[in-house]
Every structure is written in structure tokens, then in C-alpha cells.
Amino acid sequence: MDDRTFVHAAVALNPPAGVAHQMAYEADVAAALGLHWTVWLCNGAKLGPWLRPWPAFIRASLLRLHFYARLVRLSRRGHTIVLRHSPGDPFQFLASYFIKSYFTVHHTFEEDELAASPHRSARLQVALERRLGRRVVARARGIVCVTPEIARYELDRLPDGADRAVLIYPNGIPYQDAPSATADLRSDRPEVIFLASQFVAWHGLEALLSSLAASRTDGVLHLAGELPEPLLQQAKRDSRVRVHGTLDAFAVGGLIARGWVGLSSFRLAHKGMTEACTLKVREYLRAGLPAYAGHRDSALPADFAYFRTGPADWDAIVAYARATRGVPRNAISTAARPFIDKELLLQRLHHSLEDIPESSAFPSRADVPLKE
Numbered sequence: 001m002d003d004r005t006f007v008h009a010a011v012a013l014n015p016p017a018g019v020a021h022q023m024a025y026e027a028d029v030a031a032a033l034g035l036h037w038t039v040w041l042c043n044g045a046k047l048g049p050w051l052r053p054w055p056a057f058i059r060a061s062l063l064r065l066h067f068y069a070r071l072v073r074l075s076r077r078g079h080t081i082v083l084r085h086s087p088g089d090p091f092q093f094l095a096s097y098f099i100k101s102y103f104t105v106h107h108t109f110e111e112d113e114l115a116a117s118p119h120r121s122a123r124l125q126v127a128l129e130r131r132l133g134r135r136v137v138a139r140a141r142g143i144v145c146v147t148p149e150i151a152r153y154e155l156d157r158l159p160d161g162a163d164r165a166v167l168i169y170p171n172g173i174p175y176q177d178a179p180s181a182t183a184d185l186r187s188d189r190p191e192v193i194f195l196a197s198q199f200v201a202w203h204g205l206e207a208l209l210s211s212l213a214a215s216r217t218d219g220v221l222h223l224a225g226e227l228p229e230p231l232l233q234q235a236k237r238d239s240r241v242r243v244h245g246t247l248d249a250f251a252v253g254g255l256i257a258r259g260w261v262g263l264s265s266f267r268l269a270h271k272g273m274t275e276a277c278t279l280k281v282r283e284y285l286r287a288g289l290p291a292y293a294g295h296r297d298s299a300l301p302a303d304f305a306y307f308r309t310g311p312a313d314w315d316a317i318v319a320y321a322r323a324t325r326g327v328p329r330n331a332i333s334t335a336a337r338p339f340i341d342k343e344l345l346l347q348r349l350h351h352s353l354e355d356i357p358e359s360s361a362f363p364s365r366a367d368v369p370l371k372e
Contacts, residue, residue, distance in 0.1 A: 005036040006353060007074055008105070010084035011067040013044045013060045017197045018279050019084075025174050029342045032176060035350050038079075042067040061091070068095035075100040080353070082144060085137065087114055088125030093132035096139050103353070104137050105144045105169070109153050112272040116201075134158070142356060144169050144349065147298040149275045165356050169349045170299035172342035173282035182287035184329050185257040189220060190321045193259040193289070195252065195280045196225035204266025204294060208312040209234045212241070215314040219321075222255055256287045260321035266294030266312040281307065285336035288329025292317050299339050306332045 010023065020041060027039035044059060046066060051059055068091050071081055081102035086092045087110040096102070110133060114126045134157050137143060142165030145151040151166050158164065199205050205223070209231070212221060223235060224244045235241045247255065256262065262284030268276055275296040284291045290306040291297075300307050306327070308320045324332075338344065 004354065005038065005079045006082050006350070007038045007040060007071070007079045008082040008084075009040045009042070009067070009071060010105075011042040011064055011086060013056060013063055015041060015043050021279060022171060025172070025342050026346060029174055029176070029346050033343065033347065035346070037346070037350060042070075064089065064091040068092065068099075071095060071102075072098045075102065080141075082353070083140075085110065085133070087111075087133055088128035090128060090132055093136055096136045102140055103142045103144050103165075103167075104140045104154075106150050106154050107146050109150065109272050111157075116270060141165060142167060146170055146277055147275050149273060149298065167349060167352050168298075170277040170340075170345060171279050171282060172340050172345040173279065173286050174342045175286065175337055176343060182253060182257045182289070182329060184288075185254075186260055186325075187258070189218065190260045190318050191220045191222060191258050192261055192263060192317055192321065193222045193255055193284070194224070194263040195283065196223075197246070198226040199223070199228065199231060202265050202267045202270040204312050205231055206234065207266060208263075208314065209238070209241070211312055212238055212314040217315050217318050219314075219318050221314075222259070224252060224255060252283075253287070256284065256289055259284075259289050260325060261317060262289045262291050263317070264291060264293035264295070268295045282336075282340045285340055286333055288331070288333040290320070290324040290327070290332060292320055300336075301339070304335075304339075306335060 008023070008026065010019065012019065023039050023041045030037040030039060042063065044063060047059055047063060051062065071083070072095060075081055075098075081099055082105060083092075083099075083102050084105045084107070111126055111129050114122050114129060137154060138158055143151065143154050144167045145154060146169060148168055151168060155164070155166065194205070194208075196203055205227075208221075219240060221241045222244060223241065224247045226246060227235060227243065232243065235243050244251070244255070262280065264278045264281050265276065268274060273295070275298040277297055277299045278293075281291045281293065281297055285306060290308070292308045292310060294309065294312060296302075296309055297307050306324065310316050310320070
């Protein structure tokens with residue numbers, strides 16, 4: 001063990017809400033624990049107002065130049081960088097030659113997700129990630145991944161024979177200063193909650209709405225987040241669906257208080273994945289709401305009673321909601337805490353990073369278990 005200072009850093013012109021929340025949670029927890037751990041999410045707010053009319057490509061490039069230049073300076077002052085991997089980023093590739101000690105952090109199958117993107121630049125980004133991004137990962141002292149599945153994917157991208165420290169760091173949510181469970185405001189009619197900042201293909205909402213339309217099972221489906229127009233029209237055709245748009249934290253809490261079960265993604269296969277540890281599931285469970293999804297949650301035990309894996313089938317979802325209806329919210333929240341509490345997860349990661357000597361050979365892949 002030592003007293004090295006770690007800097008967990010990420011850059012995005014307009015970071016997704018989930019990324020911003022996770023890093024804000026982490027910063028609060030690190031401060032409360034007194035760890036040598038700094039969190040830095042560099043976003044477009046760093047740029048002066050005079051740059052706002054400039055094209056996004058120019059603004060993003062200037063932001064990344066500022067970000068990586070500062071990381072190089074921090075590393076030369078003795079800080080170890082824990083860098084959220086930025087797919088297809090040539091600035092990151094250049095900086096990797098000058099950052100003295102860094103680990104890369106991975107939240108998805110980068111190349112697969114880029115290949116599935118509808119954006120015109122996706123093909124170029126895939127090519128850049130294959131030629132440059134893989135080299136960034138190969139130079140890192142180790143990789144930090146949110147699931148074991150992603151860790152195996154990243155190891156497969158390394159050159160044959162390359163060994164790296166492998167650490168699993170699932171998404172988490174703080175329990176400190178949070179109620180042990182949300183108030184229980186459930187009525188006699190099942191209410192199902194599906195949260196998303198923006199509903200996209202891998203959420204599988206289209207299949208869920210189709211299942212709902214074919215079912216006579218009563219209940220209410222609450223959709224909180226932005227829906228593309230075709231899904232919005234599909235949702236409006238069923239009186240059991242309530243579309244809320246983007247909600248603030250207070251409104252989300254009120255919705256969860258009425259919910260019987262919370263939903264997560266049903267089409268992770270669209271990204272080539274079978275497991276995840278989504279923030280929305282952690283929000284549900286901390287509030288005492290059982291969760292249901294089409295994927296496995298890698299941070300929860302396979303037999304965890306309050307997370308059910310199943311298809312986007314309305315009847316099955318309502319049946320699970322009814323089966324867990326009698327469980328007190330506090331019991332669910334308490335049962336989930338050892339697996340999703342951000343404080344416990346960050347402590348574990350920090351200790352594991354400190355245990356990797358700064359100047360030793362990389363651990364063998366065979367010696368690094370793919371677990372938390």
C-alpha cells in the first residue's frame with residue numbers, strides 16, 4: 001500500500017447524464033472517505049463563451065487538447081491517471097506517449113458500439129479505434145471495466161501474450177445521506193417504471209410496447225425520458241402508457257415511490273453484450289424497487305431475488321411485480337446494498353490499484369480473476 005494520488009478523468013463536450021451522475025457520486029464518496037482520489041469530468045463548460053458559435057468538431061478538439069495536456073502535467077507530478085477510454089480519439093493516442101502511468105476505464109464494447117452507430121463518422125471512428133485505441137489500451141498499466149464481459153473483450157483486443165492488471169468496477173450509487181428506501185406509495189394497480197435519459201435501440205422499448213398492445217393484463221407503464229417520434233406514437237396508442245419526458249430527481253423519486261417494478265434494457269445484444277450494471281437498476285434497488293431486465297446484472301448474485309432477467313413480455317413483468325409486491329422496500333434496499341453501494345465499490349477499487357506496484361511487471365492474465 002502507498003499514498004499515491006489517483007485522478008479519475010473523462011472528457012466529453014456534452015457528457016451523458018449517466019456519466020455525469022456516476023462521476024459526481026464518486027467525487028462525493030471519495031471526499032467522504034478521505035481517499036487520495038480526484039474526479040475530473042472535463043466538459044464543454046471549460047470553453048469560453050466566444051467559442052460557442054464554432055463548429056462542434058473545433059470545440060471538441062480544443063477541449064481535448066486542454067484535457068490531455070493537463071493529464072500529462074498531472075502524471076509528471078506523480079499522479080496515476082485512471083482514464084475513461086475515449087473511442088477513436090487521436091488526441092488520446094498522442095497523449096498516451098507522454099502520460100507516465102495510467103489505467104484505462106471501459107464501459108462498453110467500443111468497436112462494436114461504434115460499428116452499430118448510425119452517424120456518418122462511425123466508420124472512421126471504428127478504423128481509428130482499431131488502429132489507435134487498441135494501442136492506448138496496450139500501453140496502459142491495466143484496465144478497469146464495469147463488467148467481466150467487457151474485461152474479456154478488452155483482453156482480446158490486446159496483442160497476443162500481453163498481460164495487464166484487470167480490475168472490475170461496477171456502477172454504483174451512494175447510500176450515504178440517502179434514505180434507506182423511498183416511501184411506499186403503491187396503489188392496488190401495478191405500475192411499472194422505465195427510466196432513460198433518451199430511449200435508444202438497445203433499450204428494446206419497441207418490443208415491450210408491442211407486447212403490451214397484445215396483452216389484456218392491466219397496469220400502468222411509466223416512461224421517463226425522451227422518445228423518438230415513432231416510439232412516441234406507438235406509446236400514445238395504449239391508454240396504459242404514461243409518457244413523462246425528461247424528469248428531475250424529485251419527480252423521478254415520486255414516480256419510483258408509486259412503482260411496483262423498474263425496467264432496464266432488453267436489447268443489449270444490439271451492442272453485442274449480455275450483461276451490464278446500469279445506473280437505473282441501482283436507483284431502483286436503493287429505493288427498494290425490484291428490477292427486471294433482458295440482461296444479466298454482473299454485480300448482483302445470479303440468485304438475487306429482486307433482480308429478474310427475462311424477455312420484454314408485459315405479462316411476465318406484471319407477474320414478477322405481483323410476486324414481489326409484499327416485500328418491504330427497506331428489505332430490498334438493504335439486500336442490494338453490499339453489491340451496489342458506491343462507497344464499498346470505490347474503496348475496493350482504490351485498494352486494488354494501490355496494491356499494484358508502480359514499477360513492477362504486469363500481473364499475468366491467469367493470475368487476475370475477473371471479479372470485483
